[in-house]
Amino acid sequence: MEAINTQDIATNDLAWKIEYIPERCTLCGSCVAACTFAAIAFVRVDLPHKKTKLLIRQEPSLAHCCVGCGVCEKLCPSQAIRPIANPHSRQHLLTSCSGPARRGGRSNLQRQRTVDALLVGRISQMTDPSLDAERHTFDIKAPLGRILSPDKLPLQRIGDTLTITGKTPPVRWIYPLLFSDMSIGALSTHAWEAIALAVAYLNEVCHIPVRMSSGEGGMPMKLITSDKLKYMILQIASGHFGWDRIIRTIPHMPCDPAGILIKIGQGAKPGDGGLLPESKVEHHIQHIRGVPKTTLHSPPNHQGLYSIEEAVQKMHLSLHAAFGFRVPVAIKCAASSTSVAVYNNLLRDPYNICGGFFLDGVQGGTGAANTVSLDHTGHPIASTLRDCYRAAVAQGLQGQIPLWVGGGIGMTGQAAADAFKLICLGANGVFIGKLLIQLLGCVGNEYGRCNQCSTGQCPTGICTQDYRLMMRLDIDKGAEAIVNYVLTFDSELRKLMAPVGNSSLPVGRADALISTDAAIAKQLGIQYAC
């Protein structure tokens, strides 16, 4: 018999245990064949009297640990196998013995979201009748671009008509739900295409002007040389991946992109950069990003930027100029205690070119980050947003640089409620990322299920460059789920706008909100109710 030592890893040390009922097992092999993590295998056990028995065994190994994705359970014809979370897990400890643990997904520390302590508490009834959510015509649009204050508008009264006498910054009025920032590389080509397809469908069939931020992983040439480019916000981050090709393609673009988003930081791992290991730089990634097969670094900072002022000047001015001053340029940072200072600086904006301030909160997702960053860095979005909005109001500059917020939007399934509350706190719109891949079929969650985006072994074909796994994702079905969710989001948003009596988005209408938490109410400057 093989000697077992106390330090040897047992399945009871792992975060997920396989519950297996041999009496039900038909030995069909589906679960073992489909497990991307090779966490289970057939074994033959010898019984007395030279008899043998075939069983499925969980691998007692960190390299092949079960992650709880549940593909085995999904495929099992007889409910003989399933993963269950192990409350006695020592996995995090054991993993840390071989260097910092990395994972994807979101924080597992279960921080409560501020929006969950808010209610839409001011309901129009007698004095200001509520609207009819089904039949009223709502104006559900948010700006992307620099809005000039009325006194700065180049308008002149000539006779009885107002005439525009000068240029105004480009502004796009788009849907307040933006699909955000997941690169080709972080996502499989199938997943990325499914999201892009859903965007085009929502625009062209449903007439909902949803826009998608590309993430920084290069752009498919077939997309940026097509008229669907108008739905895309091109992201530029510190690695500038794919940007030489985007620049070379400018002469061939049939239309302008919807915007440019300069990514400075990310809510899930503020102050941390990104890295795509050489092993995952598959040939199609090389071609999309325009890189050789090598490890790709996105440093935590833009190497060429030293100050907020310079960021505004260099990045905004240059990208604005590159696209003929016709495309709004916005900037995205992780929410931070310093966000208000940054926003105040942006508000000074002497060139009238900052087309939006995107703030990403602590509950934002990521394809890969050190677990310690995911669990212990970041800043809640609600008070950051509120402080920025109130800083602008104090200067009479609200609405001039649109505020877009994200990070955990739709975490409890109802993105419309989250969006509505954050809009009432001062946001012009919200952006979602993780929610989109969950709609595509991602099974990851905040309770430690899967979250293997960093390993390339994604069982749903979303965060992987392995074509064998990618093909598991049905692009049409995935896009259909996103489309249907957005249509539900749209009607739910109306259901919240109608009772407060707003035909257009209630940006900054914090009087519509109450909080059942006194500290939150005080910090956000809204009514406390109990």
Added chain:
Amino acid sequence: MRTIHTSTKNQRISTQELLTSIREAVEQGECDFVIEAQGQHDIPGPLWNSQGKALHITVRNPGQRVGAMMLPGTNVLVEGSAPADVGWLNAGGTLIVKGDVGDTAGHCAASGTIYIGGRAGARSGSLMKHDPLYKAPELWILKHTGSFSFEFFSGGYAVVCGCDCEQGSVLGDRPCVGMVGGVVYVRGSVGDIPQDLALLPLDHNDQAFLNEGLDRFLRAVDEKHRAPLLKDWEVWHKIVPAPKQELVRPSVAQYRKASWIPGGLFADIVADSGIHAPILGTGLHRLRIPVWENESNTCLDCHKCALTCPRNAIERTQDTTLTYTADPATCIGCGLCQAVCPNHIWRLTDAPPLVEHLPGEKGRCVMDNR
């Protein structure tokens, strides 16, 4: 016949005093009234004669809700105009207003008839409905209505004759929103109506209904001279709920075939672009592949692998040498053969990257050609 003046010595009597005196008179058998009102509301309200005789009430200068909640047998004639809510919740009476009326005329009327010899205000005819136990309500308007007319209209007949309304919509802006039943007849132009409604020409039944009804209506409001003009059916339409039509969107798959970038976003890089396969695959789609490695020639030829394989994928051949192979067409790579083999001859290996097997010219980008 009783005439009630509502002021004595410059003192206006209250609505309560007026309505109470009308009710008392009705109880005493009076059936005909002329009321010189001064804005008293709800004239006359629900009234009835115990012997079922008809009541006739002529009113000048009424307040709001004249003709509201009328019972069958009550006939109210307003000489001149009336303010808001005329005929509100009409339960079977007849109201004639010779002039214009304010907002929400006929609101929630469920039976009876309302004739208006002028214009009607906003939200007129809203929520009219037809109680199936009784005759359907009717609302006739000589001229035009304000905006948001006939909202949530669910039963009965509304007729808007469009007189003196040469410009703009006869029904104001956003008419008939939420209308689910009944018929709105309209003469003249109508603005946009919701997509779930239909604007149709009149058929013979419609013409017969209007032909007879217009005579009654025009006689009631002293506008008989307009009959020839109004009976030109070519300029009439009716608005009714459209036959229920499921708004069918194309599926995303249909949209992709018709309107998406041909071949998909990545077709220039990988020929796969867009192929979908189920979780469990055979052939190239297997994650792992069993290999029969009988190098040490220790295979017992016991057939256990072939007998245990859930897919019957293992074939045994013996030409010159003994060989077991797993048929890629059916093998899923579960490794049961490896587990069952007494001499460990089967080995489950990781499948090579699928991209090596994809068809097409790999790595070609559009930019490479420029």
